[in-house]
Amino acid sequence: MPGPSPEAGSPSSSPRTTGTSISPRRVRRRGAVTVTEQPPSVTREGITIQSLSKVYDTADGGEVTALRNIDLQIQPGEFVSFLGPSGCGKSTLLHIIAGLLPQTAGTVDVFGTPAAPGRQDSAIMLQTPVLFPWRSVLDNILLPVEILGLDRTSATARAHELLELTHLTEFAQKNVWELSGGMRQRVSLARALVTDPALLLMDEPFSALDEFTRERLNIELARLHEELGRTTLFVTHNISEAVFLSDRVVCMRPRPGEVIDIIDVDLPRPRGAEHLASAAAIENESLVREAIAEYI
Amino acid sequence: MPGPSPEAGSPSSSPRTTGTSISPRRVRRRGAVTVTEQPPSVTREGITIQSLSKVYDTADGGEVTALRNIDLQIQPGEFVSFLGPSGCGKSTLLHIIAGLLPQTAGTVDVFGTPAAPGRQDSAIMLQTPVLFPWRSVLDNILLPVEILGLDRTSATARAHELLELTHLTEFAQKNVWELSGGMRQRVSLARALVTDPALLLMDEPFSALDEFTRERLNIELARLHEELGRTTLFVTHNISEAVFLSDRVVCMRPRPGEVIDIIDVDLPRPRGAEHLASAAAIENESLVREAIAEYI
């Protein structure tokens, strides 16, 4: 496959500098393509979504427009959150970017190729954690490793690190039906992270977690992001989480699913616990809240 | 069945006065039985949990203590939230109170009878929304009505009210696989509410919802609670939500699951949007946060 090398999203090409620029930029662009400084030819490096629409045929013969005319340009290494009310098409968008759903119109290019499932350099964490009951927790985490044919020994070490990160070390050999809801979600998170993907698509990864675990994992995720420079698309309902983690927050509204606003977050990187409830963060949060509230 | 009449949890017998008492009480009791003013004989009216333990046998022959020595007294009409890290036994506790899991030791009395499943006067909303794909959204909501043999016409009217409340009116006749994750959760919520149960057990009912929908539903739930005086046990990871809704917040810690603290919330009732980010609420929230943080 002539796909991009895994380094496509490496820190060197990361535009994180935008986020860490000292002068706070608060450009609000309504439902428009994010114009970047780079010429169009370079867009091959990131994710380019153009006039994307998705219409579901419903069982009663009708149609539901889940996404309408989405234009979006995501730089490699960027962390972008998607916020919006339930049913506004966030999961649908992530599925389309992952190549798991066909769009109705428009194009989606990921690292220079049209969206397609099974990219070695990407991983998606679905909204409901799908775990296989015939596999132990550890083996569930190692599933992508087996399928991508990666080295199992080093992957196992990595899986154990992730188990520790998600506080599941003692559950490595347990059956999945012995886990609580939040634990399952964490296993699913570990599975998405185990292959070190350059593109990470996460659909409400922390919704079943308590505030403290969530905060800890947020901090870890920020750290990992800054270390590894993965392009990350992150669906969440938690505004502070979105602000804390993201370079940009995409706000959406439902029926039809449209981008109503894109907020550039002006928190410096690297981010740590001290940014969690910082004045800057709270200011950003209220900006986001405002943007969304306008449409509700 | 010689169970209590549905009026057992009616506002007249509600001790909500405790919550609305003017002098703020902040009695912190560590892992202890909540001693109430009422003599023990009256405990038949509420929920009495005594020395409750739950040990799961694991598949590898070991044991997991999910709950240890829980003592709790919940007054009829009280709104109690359960907070605690993932895996601390919240779902287990709710299942036991609903009579869906056998305890290993201790007793649970609900309105004067030992916990048992299928009480007409109670409803549980599980952590994962279980919807039947062969039923439309509306018919899923009406399932409890059918099983309890209630009047379908008036129940349908009620179901439509709930659909409106959960912003799902236009989805009444849709198939469940056409819903987003958050929509499914809302259907599950509507189903739990449709029979107007005196005891409501809810396991993270709003985890998949955006902040605005969540807030709106929180306000609605508070209003309904104040109108109908249902005894409500509410699992959540959201501290502000817990504070806003509850008379008391039970904080738990994991492995083994134990009650570490019970916080009386001193927000006045009736509660509305104005209490959401009020100083009093924030003060209460930090109390809860403190209580939990101590154990993490």
Added chain:
Amino acid sequence: GSGGDGAGGDDGLTVMLSYKKSIYWLPMLIAEDQGYFEDEGVDVQFEETNGSGFVTQQLIAGNVPAGWAGAPDAAVAFSKDDNLRALMCNPPQNIFRIVVPDDSDIESVEDLEGKTLGIAEAGGGEEPIVNASLEAAGLQRDADVRILPIGDAGPASLNAILQGQVDAYAGSYPDISTLTADGRLQTRDITPEQYNAIPGDCLVTTADALEDDQVRDQLVGMARAWARGAVFAAENPEAATTIACRVVPQECEDMDFATTYVKDTIGLSGVADDADTPFGHVDDSAWQTTFEVLAESGAITTDPDAGTFAGGGIAEQFASDYWDFDIAATREEARSSDGN
């Protein structure tokens, strides 16, 4: 319900057949078609089965008053229950044959040593005769001669014979007529002479049933009508064929086959050659042979008395009771019939 305890009376008579309605039962087909049973005032209900075993079991169980069963099966049944009685046989001669292809160098059963003998069915009526023939020839089953069930007449058995998978074949005469009908195969009969007397299917009832005059009268009436059918067929085979093909059209897809089948059936009935002996009559000695054959082949382990079963005057008396009709009139009727 059971097979019906139609012990005569107003309910009519239930009689079991060991084989489906077919040209094999030609006299019965004709009697039915020509209304002979009504003439005799018997209301008979024939129950078709697929094997003599079914018939003898039901007889012993007392579920039916009478039935037609192959002579070997009937004899075995008698060895289990000496209450059974055989009254007449259709046909009264051996229906089982051992044959070899015309060009085979096998001349007799003795020559089968080291060869393979195909039979129609394991546990079928030909087996006792095969066993006894081998025994008489001093051959041991399996050790000296391989016995291979290849089915009754049909593509598989024809192919097996033509391909030389078996060197000889034992089956009933309809099997042989079928296999030879289209001329691809010509056969030579090597059945030892002494077994020709073994009868085909016999009308078996119980001593108890015979005590009941009403049942006995019905049986006599049935036998008379049956015998009239046999006489009719022997007199006018063409009309008999027409009648048979009307009753069982599926056996007349190939008219050559049907004609041969009818011809062989009439030939075995013995009516054409000898009008003095009642149709269906079997000698005591024939029964003696039957029992011996069965004892030799191991199917009978006790020592039943053939005389009690089929002799002792019962069969004689029965024969004289039904063979009293106007044979000439029946023949005349047959001659003038075109079968329609």
Added chain:
Amino acid sequence: MSTSTAHKMPPTRKTTVTKAGRPARRGPWAKVWPPVLVIVVFLLLWELACRAGLVNEIIVPPPSDVAVSFVSMLDKAYFWEATWVTMAETIAGFLIGVVLAWAIGTALGMYDWAKTAFYPIVVGFQITPRVALAPLFLTWFGFGLTSKVVMAATICFFPVLLNVMVGMDTVDRNARTLMRSLGASRWEEYRKLVLPSSLPLIFAGIKNAITLALIGAIVAEFVGASRGMGVLIKSLNFQLDVAGGFAVIVALMIFGLILYWIVEYIDSKVVFWRSHS
């Protein structure tokens, strides 16, 4: 084409990934012509093999002969009578077997004591070759249609029973918990949860059953009957009318397929949520 141009296709292009790998609907003919094609090719090869003498004609007649026999048979009253008999046996046996299996399977799946006590007996009964019990059947059910109906019913009983039981086993645990929390009686739980969610499996059992019922009826006719398509096949074979025998078999296939597709159609209509569970 170079990779670089491949990556720069005009923005109006649509990806053509199909949902869950299912092909787009292409009208009813798309489902009809492939099997027809396969069958036609198969028949052609068969015909050629016969003409070339590769296949022994005594055993396998050429399809053209079978077709001729088949057409001429359609005129015969005995053919339609046999068809009627066999179909009546099959359908009656099928209905009885399925209803019994459903009822008993449900009872065994619902009550553990019933399963413990009776399941081994049911299996034992299934294991017992029905053909060997033919004398019993004859005694109990007479010589007519009934014994064949019983044979057909008993042979199609077990697959349905087994699938009914497995279906009850594979019901989602959370859904069961929900029903228990609502205080649903066993019967309500069965009707509103277990039955619908095991319908795909039950239908698999039923589809098995319709084919087995036909086989059972034919076997019963082979073992002992005077009427029906089994008897017809036997007597045509007996006359070495091989083409005729095959023609009846073809007729059997056609009628069997019709019954099968009826069941399949009902399945697809009833379990409308299948691909979304």
Added chain:
Amino acid sequence: MSTSTAHKMPPTRKTTVTKAGRPARRGPWAKVWPPVLVIVVFLLLWELACRAGLVNEIIVPPPSDVAVSFVSMLDKAYFWEATWVTMAETIAGFLIGVVLAWAIGTALGMYDWAKTAFYPIVVGFQITPRVALAPLFLTWFGFGLTSKVVMAATICFFPVLLNVMVGMDTVDRNARTLMRSLGASRWEEYRKLVLPSSLPLIFAGIKNAITLALIGAIVAEFVGASRGMGVLIKSLNFQLDVAGGFAVIVALMIFGLILYWIVEYIDSKVVFWRSHS
């Protein structure tokens, strides 16, 4: 007892609700004695019916006679030879049928074009009564074991095929999406998701298959064989040794049950997650 006292039981009492309605484990005997009891009662009633003359001995012999025959048969070499033959046919047919059904079912379930083109043919083949094709089988596979093995294999083929296909249909959609997102090839998706999640159904098919294989072998022996338990039953029936015939049937049941329980045991070990899915 009045309700008021019932509500005031001492606090040490434990509720005895069982998990998901399953009974507590009571040792292996709890699974053994109920069927044994049922069988014993059944045999007693049967014996009594025979003694009282309600059932005729020539059709149904009393169990005591069958037991005597059975015991005396255990000494006979011919009995063991027949058993060996039939079991060999059954097991060989079973294995061939299951493996083929699995392979073909998987192919049909995986490739829609294969299903469209070949499924009607498979159903048509299943519908065709194998007994009617016996002449074909005998010609192609000879008069020995092989033709019986083929008969057993073809009759146990379809239930497995059908359950394999339904199993593939009922795989969780989200899980499929996950596998697709990982870029699993069809084969990997099959091996790591579809196969395990359809195992409960496949095993139901296999359990069907083992019983049908035995039936198929016996039917084939009835139609034309020189050795095996079917032949033994037939020749004992010819001798009107009904008790002997039943003894062989009992032996068949026992061997069949053993095979069945082996499959069931493997099922329970392999699909350890069954009650938790």
